[in-house]
Amino acid sequence: MALKRHEQRRLHALHETGLLDTLPEERFDRLTRIAKQHYQVNTTLFTLVDAKRQWFKSKQNLGIETTPRRHAFCDHTIQQNSIYVVENAANDPLFCKNPLVTGTPFIRFYAGIPVRDPTGFKIGTLCLIDSTPRDASRMDFSILRSLAAILEEEIERVCTDTDTYYDVYTQKMAYAIQRVQDAFLSSEEKTTAHEALLSELLHLTGSQVGFVGEIDDKAHEKSHLRITAQSGIVRCQSANVSARIDADTYVPIDGLDELLGLPIRTRYTVSRTFESPLKLPFLFPGHYPDIHTYMGIPLHTGNEQIGLIGIANRSEGYPPSLIALLSPLLQTVETLFERERLNAINQEKKQWLHEAVNIDGLTGLPNRYLLNELFQDELTAARHRRGSISVCFLDLDDFKAINDRQGHAVGDEVLRCVADRLRGAVRHHDVIARLSGDEFVIILRDVDHPTTYRHILDQLRHPMHLQGHVIELSASMGITRFPSDDSDSDLLLRHADQAMYTAKETGKNRYHFFDLESHHSQQERFAIGEQVQHALDNDQLELFYQPKLHYKTGVVSGFECLIRWHHPSGKLVYPGRFLPYIEHTKLDIELGKHVINQAVSTLETFQAQGLPYTISINLSPSHFLNDEFLDHLNNTLSRYDMAFRKRLTLEILESTALDDAGLAASNIKACQALGVQLSLDDFGTGFASLSYLRKFSTNEIKIDRSFILGMLDDPEDEMIVEAIIALSRSFNRRVIAEGVEHRATEEKLIAMGCDMGQGFLYSPALPLGEALDWAACYAHP
Numbered sequence: 001m002a003l004k005r006h007e008q009r010r011l012h013a014l015h016e017t018g019l020l021d022t023l024p025e026e027r028f029d030r031l032t033r034i035a036k037q038h039y040q041v042n043t044t045l046f047t048l049v050d051a052k053r054q055w056f057k058s059k060q061n062l063g064i065e066t067t068p069r070r071h072a073f074c075d076h077t078i079q080q081n082s083i084y085v086v087e088n089a090a091n092d093p094l095f096c097k098n099p100l101v102t103g104t105p106f107i108r109f110y111a112g113i114p115v116r117d118p119t120g121f122k123i124g125t126l127c128l129i130d131s132t133p134r135d136a137s138r139m140d141f142s143i144l145r146s147l148a149a150i151l152e153e154e155i156e157r158v159c160t161d162t163d164t165y166y167d168v169y170t171q172k173m174a175y176a177i178q179r180v181q182d183a184f185l186s187s188e189e190k191t192t193a194h195e196a197l198l199s200e201l202l203h204l205t206g207s208q209v210g211f212v213g214e215i216d217d218k219a220h221e222k223s224h225l226r227i228t229a230q231s232g233i234v235r236c237q238s239a240n241v242s243a244r245i246d247a248d249t250y251v252p253i254d255g256l257d258e259l260l261g262l263p264i265r266t267r268y269t270v271s272r273t274f275e276s277p278l279k280l281p282f283l284f285p286g287h288y289p290d291i292h293t294y295m296g297i298p299l300h301t302g303n304e305q306i307g308l309i310g311i312a313n314r315s316e317g318y319p320p321s322l323i324a325l326l327s328p329l330l331q332t333v334e335t336l337f338e339r340e341r342l343n344a345i346n347q348e349k350k351q352w353l354h355e356a357v358n359i360d361g362l363t364g365l366p367n368r369y370l371l372n373e374l375f376q377d378e379l380t381a382a383r384h385r386r387g388s389i390s391v392c393f394l395d396l397d398d399f400k401a402i403n404d405r406q407g408h409a410v411g412d413e414v415l416r417c418v419a420d421r422l423r424g425a426v427r428h429h430d431v432i433a434r435l436s437g438d439e440f441v442i443i444l445r446d447v448d449h450p451t452t453y454r455h456i457l458d459q460l461r462h463p464m465h466l467q468g469h470v471i472e473l474s475a476s477m478g479i480t481r482f483p484s485d486d487s488d489s490d491l492l493l494r495h496a497d498q499a500m501y502t503a504k505e506t507g508k509n510r511y512h513f514f515d516l517e518s519h520h521s522q523q524e525r526f527a528i529g530e531q532v533q534h535a536l537d538n539d540q541l542e543l544f545y546q547p548k549l550h551y552k553t554g555v556v557s558g559f560e561c562l563i564r565w566h567h568p569s570g571k572l573v574y575p576g577r578f579l580p581y582i583e584h585t586k587l588d589i590e591l592g593k594h595v596i597n598q599a600v601s602t603l604e605t606f607q608a609q610g611l612p613y614t615i616s617i618n619l620s621p622s623h624f625l626n627d628e629f630l631d632h633l634n635n636t637l638s639r640y641d642m643a644f645r646k647r648l649t650l651e652i653l654e655s656t657a658l659d660d661a662g663l664a665a666s667n668i669k670a671c672q673a674l675g676v677q678l679s680l681d682d683f684g685t686g687f688a689s690l691s692y693l694r695k696f697s698t699n700e701i702k703i704d705r706s707f708i709l710g711m712l713d714d715p716e717d718e719m720i721v722e723a724i725i726a727l728s729r730s731f732n733r734r735v736i737a738e739g740v741e742h743r744a745t746e747e748k749l750i751a752m753g754c755d756m757g758q759g760f761l762y763s764p765a766l767p768l769g770e771a772l773d774w775a776a777c778y779a780h781p
Contacts, residue, residue: 009662011051013121017158019057020048027154028058031126031147036060038143041130043105046115046151047074048124057124062105071100077112078122082186083141086110088133093449109134111141113148118156120175126151142192146199153203173325174694176200177332184336194229197333201311202231204329205322208313209288214337215253215264215305223253225260225308263296264305271295271318293317297330301338309333328730335723342715360434362412363419371433371441375489378431378443380706382482387446392453393496394422394477396438396460397508406469413466414473425459441493453479453511461509474509476500485516528581532565536587536594540566543598544765547775548616548736548758551750554780558614558647560758561599562765563591584622592623593632600636602768603647613775616649616679621656625663630670637674645675651702653681665695672697679736683724693731701728705739708759712744725752 014020028046036044046058054072056065069075073095077084089095089107100107111134112127126148183196194212202210212229227250253264259278263270277290295318299307311318323330358370366374382389396418403411415438422432422440431443444452457475464471478499480492487495495514503512535541545559565573582588599617606613623629637645650671656664668678679700680693693701703724710717721737728735737749740759749757763774 010121010123013117013119014048014050014123017117017123017155019155019158020050020055022057024058028151029060031151031154032058032060035126035128035144035147039128039139041109041128043129045074045127045129046124047072047112047127049074049078062129067100071098073098073100073107073110074112074125074127077125077127078114080114082182083111083113083144085136087136090133093451105129106131108132111136111139111144113141113144115148115151115155116175117152118159123155142195145196149199149203172204173328176204177329180329181332181336184340190340191228193336195231198229198231198309200329201309201326204326205311205318206314206316207311209291210309210311213251213308213310215307216250224250225253225256225264226250259294260296260308260310263298264308267298267300267305269295269297269320269323271320273317289313295322297323297326299330299334299337301334306334306337306341328727331726331730332723335719335726339716339719342719363416363434365419365440366431366433368433368435371431371435372489374431374433375443375492378445379482379489382445388484389482390442390444390447390453390479391482391492391496392442392444392456392477392479392511393493393500394440394442394456394475395500395504397474397476397504399438399473402471402473406467406471410467410469410471414464414471417464417466418460418475421459421462422456425456441496453477457509457511476503476508477511478503478514479511480514480516485514525581528578529585529587532578532582532591533587535565535567536591540568541591541594542566542767543595543602545602545768545771546758546765547763547771547778548614548756549762549780550756551746551754556613556775556778557756558616558649559771559775560616560618560651560765561595561602562618563595564765579620583620588620588622589626589628592619592626592629596633596636599648600640603644605768606647607644611772614647614649614677616651616677618651618681621653624650624652624656624667625660630667633671633676634674637676642675646677649677649679649700651679651681652698654683661695665697668696668698672699693727693733698733700734700736703735703737703754705759708737708739708745708749709741711748712742718748721749722752725754729753 032044032046035041043062044060045056045062048055048057049069049072052069054067054069054074056062073084073086073089076094086092086095087109089098089101089110095101095107098107107129109130109132110127112125114122115124115126117123126144128144180193180197180200184193187193187196194214198210198212201207210231211227213225213227216224216226251260253261256264259270259272259280262268272294274292274294277292278294279290291312293314294310294312295314297309297311298305299309358366358373360367378389381387396414399411399414402414415434418438418440419432419434422442426432426442426444430445431441433441435441442456447453457477460473460475464473478496478501480495480499482492485492485495495516499512499514503510506512542564543561544564546562547556548558548560549555550557563575565575565578567573579588582591595617599615603615605611606615637648652664652668671678677700678696678698679702680696680698681702682704683701701724703721707717707721707724711721712718725735734755735753736756736758737754738758740746740749740757740761742761746757746761762778763771765771766774
């Protein structure tokens with residue numbers, strides 16, 4: 001239902017642009033011509049994906065106006081957040097029988113990028129089509145991205161003309177931050193990320209030309225400003241043409257004139273307007289326009305200068321207020337620059353440590369120790385991008401016989417050869433590790449076609465010519481997929497191992513998928529659900545209270561309620577052992593109502609005793625988005641004044657938006673209208689965290705404990721926490737850190753400007769009476 005509602009809103013946004021079924025326009029045709037000429041393909045299109053058709057607003061070298069949506073490659077593109085590529089459609093199981101492949105225009109190669117309207121909906125694509133297969137790894141898609149960005153600007157102008165455009169600058173800033181962050185995190189080449197940053201700044205400010213420079217202390221004896229990106233946008237009456245030129249110019253810091261050197265020396269932004277046009281030939285060659293207005297923006301972290309951004313020829317000049325408008329993007333950029341520098345400094349040391357501790361000496365693959373680390377990274381990355389990973393447990397068939405017949409020296413050579421073939425069978429970013437003996441683990445990202453698994457096994461079937469012997473062998477492989485199998489890394493490995501034994505038992509030289517449904521059977525869920533219902537009916541569920549400390553005042557400001565189950569066995573059962581089994585059930589809703597009722601009752605106790613504390617409670621996505629939620633909350637709070645209601649905070653997860661972002665935003669506003677506070681919980685773990693800051697007007701941001709726990713040992717976690725606090729302040733949100741366990745962590749959080757914290761440094765969750773006694777005795781050191 002969430003997908004259906006999202007598609008309805010997307011189609012509404014498409015029709016609101018007023019572009020469907022309109023005549024060709026030169027401003028769009030010009031962009032598709034540039035794409036066709038640059039990439040030398042048969043056809044380029046600007047498509048709009050309607051409910052049942054794909055319609056071409058601009059087309060180069062195509063004789064038809066529309067195609068059924070079910071045949072459209074672009075329908076797959078708008079499901080992505082990046083460029084979608086099909087190198088050879090004739091060999092692709094998803095497209096090989098498509099009429100556009102088997103017949104005119106005989107598509108083989110396709111590359112498309114989503115095109116959004118000003119509100120963020122993917123309404124169509126800019127795509128390249130050719131009748132000859134292409135190797136995408138040899139293609140630079142930066143021009144395609146730039147042309148798509150210009151397309152979106154043109155659509156924005158259309159929407160402005162038809163009065164459907166609103167608060168564009170705020171939207172542009174949020175999208176710019178997300179695109180720059182994506183570019184820095186996904187681009188292997190630094191220049192590509194810096195060009196993306198410069199492009200966003202030029203578009204945001206309406207500047208004509210600019211550059212990005214990084215201060216380099218290593219390349220020369222003296223410090224230099226290394227120009228990593230230069231770009232020019234020549235604006236005509238009816239044309240925007242983007243031209244990329246070579247960067248990597250080194251300019252000595254000592255040799256910089258006042259215009260370029262002053263921002264670095266003073267650490268202040270410098271803006272100038274020149275009565276006589278100025279030329280900077282080493283930054284802007286002769287074919288660039290003269291400089292009339294200029295702004296130099298220094299980038300720094302702490303006391304260290306790290307870079308300089310220059311933008312020029314903004315017709316209105318560069319008033320001081322402009323730098324304040326750009327501050328959210330610039331804060332993100334400084335964090336990303338510093339991350340790049342730290343990565344470069346630590347790369348050599350990390351490489352040595354990995355070689356010494358984490359690499360299997362025989363095969364050169366990661367060993368079991370490193371696999372654990374890489375596995376966690378892959379799980380985290382999959383959650384962030386909302387993708388999948390395939391965990392493959394591979395065991396060689398009858399390997400012991402090879403050792404027995406040819407000896408261990410040959411056996412070792414076989415293992416090295418297997419490792420090499422596995423490397424060649426997967427992509428560079430996939431993980432291969434050797435557990436022990438002849439057991440290997442492969443972790444594959446976002447694999448949709450089973451042919452991938454067969455390909456891996458087939459590579460091992462080719463005879464090996466080793467030390468005068470011809471060795472033939474095969475392997476059996478077990479597979480489980482995350483997030484369908486939403487388990488931790490140890491359990492995922494065990495599941496893949498179980499599936500591998502099934503593959504061996506059913507004939508070897510094959511793969512087998514772990515059967516998650518039989519493992520977590522409906523009977524098990526039903527049995528646990530009955531127990532939880534019994535616990536709810538018999539008052540076995542109790543709220544425990546973990547105190548939250550206000551860092552500015554040093555006092556207890558309130559408590560977070562955490563549910564505990566007093567099991568008949570005498571054990572105290574934590575929510576992770578039973579809540580997953582009742583997700584998306586009626587019992588989930590009943591339990592959520594119970595927690596709200598208990599929290600309000602506790603607030604009554606506080607009020608009666610004259611205690612100033614607040615209460616926060618966690619809501620599951622299915623409860624928060626349930627049709628009965630607002631009615632129950634309204635009825636529960638109807639007899640209390642606004643001051644009482646303001647003491648109640650509802651914590652919602654980022655993942656709530658995955659079900660229905662529009663309904664989530666609407667419910668947030670409705671709760672705030674009732675006087676209730678809202679907190680965005682586990683912030684930083686979701687793919688679209690930045691966009692949620694804009695869409696979800698919560699009062700509070702709660703930083704995920706995984707980043708807090710890693711702050712002391714991982715500089716990247718520390719930078720992420722600092723960036724979240726800075727961004728939250730830019731959006732005027734209160735910030736609370738959970739998982740504070742060390743005094744040093746608390747001190748860093750206070751220095752960064754964090755408002756509140758909670759964690760075992762202060763107290764675990766306690767029964768109400770014990771929690772109040774603890775709060776009464778607490779004194780900040």
